[in-house]
Amino acid sequence: MERPGPGEDSAEPVDVLIIGGGPAGATAAALLAGRGTQVLLLEKDRHPRFHIGESLLPRNVALFERLGVLEQVAAIGVLKPAAEFVSDEHGAAVAFPFSLARDARDRFAFQVPRAAFDQVLFANAAARGARTLQQCRAVSLRPAPPGGRALVHAVAAGAERLAFAPRFVLDASGRDTFLAGRLGLREPAARHASAAVYAHYRGAEFRTGEREGCISIHLARDGWFWMIPLPDGVMSVGFVAHPTLFKGRESSMAAFLAAQIEASPSVRARMRAAERISAVTATGNYSYAARTSWGEGYMMIGDAFAFLDPIFSSGVLFAMMAGEMGAAVAETWLADPRAGRALARRTERRLRRGMAALSWLITRINDPVLRDMFLSANNRFGMRDGLISLLAGDFERPLATRGPEFAFKAAYRMLSGLNRLGLRLHPDGQLRRAPGGLLAAGS
Numbered sequence: 001m002e003r004p005g006p007g008e009d010s011a012e013p014v015d016v017l018i019i020g021g022g023p024a025g026a027t028a029a030a031l032l033a034g035r036g037t038q039v040l041l042l043e044k045d046r047h048p049r050f051h052i053g054e055s056l057l058p059r060n061v062a063l064f065e066r067l068g069v070l071e072q073v074a075a076i077g078v079l080k081p082a083a084e085f086v087s088d089e090h091g092a093a094v095a096f097p098f099s100l101a102r103d104a105r106d107r108f109a110f111q112v113p114r115a116a117f118d119q120v121l122f123a124n125a126a127a128r129g130a131r132t133l134q135q136c137r138a139v140s141l142r143p144a145p146p147g148g149r150a151l152v153h154a155v156a157a158g159a160e161r162l163a164f165a166p167r168f169v170l171d172a173s174g175r176d177t178f179l180a181g182r183l184g185l186r187e188p189a190a191r192h193a194s195a196a197v198y199a200h201y202r203g204a205e206f207r208t209g210e211r212e213g214c215i216s217i218h219l220a221r222d223g224w225f226w227m228i229p230l231p232d233g234v235m236s237v238g239f240v241a242h243p244t245l246f247k248g249r250e251s252s253m254a255a256f257l258a259a260q261i262e263a264s265p266s267v268r269a270r271m272r273a274a275e276r277i278s279a280v281t282a283t284g285n286y287s288y289a290a291r292t293s294w295g296e297g298y299m300m301i302g303d304a305f306a307f308l309d310p311i312f313s314s315g316v317l318f319a320m321m322a323g324e325m326g327a328a329v330a331e332t333w334l335a336d337p338r339a340g341r342a343l344a345r346r347t348e349r350r351l352r353r354g355m356a357a358l359s360w361l362i363t364r365i366n367d368p369v370l371r372d373m374f375l376s377a378n379n380r381f382g383m384r385d386g387l388i389s390l391l392a393g394d395f396e397r398p399l400a401t402r403g404p405e406f407a408f409k410a411a412y413r414m415l416s417g418l419n420r421l422g423l424r425l426h427p428d429g430q431l432r433r434a435p436g437g438l439l440a441a442g443s
């Protein structure tokens with residue numbers, strides 16, 4: 001347990017206290033402060049600091065506009081016009097250009113060095129009037145009694161102990177899951193397990209022409225890679241697979257990543273002249289959600305609430321969406337706790353629904369049938385364009401306009417049945433028996 005800090009009586013009153021100055025916390029802080037609410041934002045680190053999660057989605061752009069940071073993000077980022085899927089098994093690549101997304105606002109996104117990006121968001125929160133404390137770690141929280149204030153202890157640089165009495169707390173502590181961990185609410189994803197290893201390189205082959213700037217997802221035998229182009233000729237490369245593959249390795253993480261690159265023909269070809277310019281980092285089995293995202297006087301937002309496998313680059317968007325929604329919950333709660341509880345309930349439902357739309361794809365990403373469908377990029381019933389909209393971050397479509405998504409799922413079920421009879425969908429859109437570059441299903 002943490003050493004007790006200053007007592008309740010000496011705790012400094014604040015309206016909203018936010019734990020964590022990543023995209024979720026900085027978004028919430030900027031919006032709350034901009035609308036006149038007193039906010040304190042605590043960040044245990046000091047910006048700029050490294051973070052993984054560099055590929056953003058078109059739906060982020062409207063959020064940047066609302067925060068007033070679009071120009072700054074554009075200045076530090078690489079324009080991302082599409083997501084590309086490359087398959088070693090199929091020997092093919094297919095691009096999903098955002099220009100085909102159903103919503104005209106979803107035309108492009110950015111890829112960003114997160115150190116600079118997170119600093120922009122954090123500085124924006126301060127510029128809009130949030131009080132920010134860096135190198136200040138929240139260490140304990142006693143939730144508020146109904147209508148009262150919580151008690152939060154923090155440790156600042158130099159080991160100074162601080163106490164705050166907030167009326168509402170937003171936990172935006174990321175994968176540290178400050179509250180979910182302490183309250184025993186964190187649960188690993190039931191149907192999906194993965195781990196990642198990644199590093200930055202110079203000299204990797206960049207896409208050119210129409211695919212310039214796009215993220216490449218390379219589907220390999222044992223998992224998948226991301227290749228994310230960043231400014232100054234830097235390429236972020238990561239490999240994601242089931243944790244058992246990582247546990248069974250006999251070499252260092254750096255050697256393991258190099259071996260995986262070597263084992264994938266499509267990644268190897270692009271990395272021939274590449275030189276690693278960063279340390280190799282690994283993140284363990286990482287998909288989880290808290291059983292509930294809120295309680296009396298607090299709400300968890302971003303990764304502090306839930307984390308999805310990053311294959312569709314959705315983490316920062318969900319974090320910023322949750323930051324925006326969490327700010328609304330906090331404001332409502334301050335004015336009327338009953339209305340705040342109702343909004344918190346609706347907000348959690350909204351976030352879970354958005355995540356469920358992606359989880360369906362994520363849990364099947366190593367399934368040969370789903371991979372066949374991605375690589376054939378078939379647009380019957382608008383399925384491809386529906387998929388592009390999902391890849392753009394359009395997670396909140398009303399039921400009535402989700403026909404393409406349902407058609408995609410129905411096609412998946414039909415193709416799964418045909419797959420059991422030995423038939424596979426080929427990149428040319430034809431159904432044939434497995435050979436011709438395709439491995440047998442399930443191999």
Ligand SMILES: Cc1cc2nc3c(=O)[nH]c(=O)nc-3n(C[C@H](O)[C@H](O)[C@H](O)COP(=O)(O)OP(=O)(O)OC[C@H]3O[C@@H](n4cnc5c(N)ncnc54)[C@H](O)[C@@H]3O)c2cc1C
Nearest residue numbers: 020022023024044053055138173174302303310315316319
């Ligand atoms: C391998 C991998 C690849 C990914 N790739 C992508 C991608 O391509 N695109 C994408 O959108 N997302 C990606 N993500 C997800 C993305 O990184 C996260 O979803 C996103 O950063 C969440 O933002 P956040 O603000 O919730 O948390 P974070 O960005 O983690 O911020 C949390 C902040 O809280 C601070 N903090 C923690 N505890 C305390 C405390 N006790 N007191 C004070 N401060 C505290 C931390 O220092 C940190 O700055 C990836 C994730 C992983 C693991």
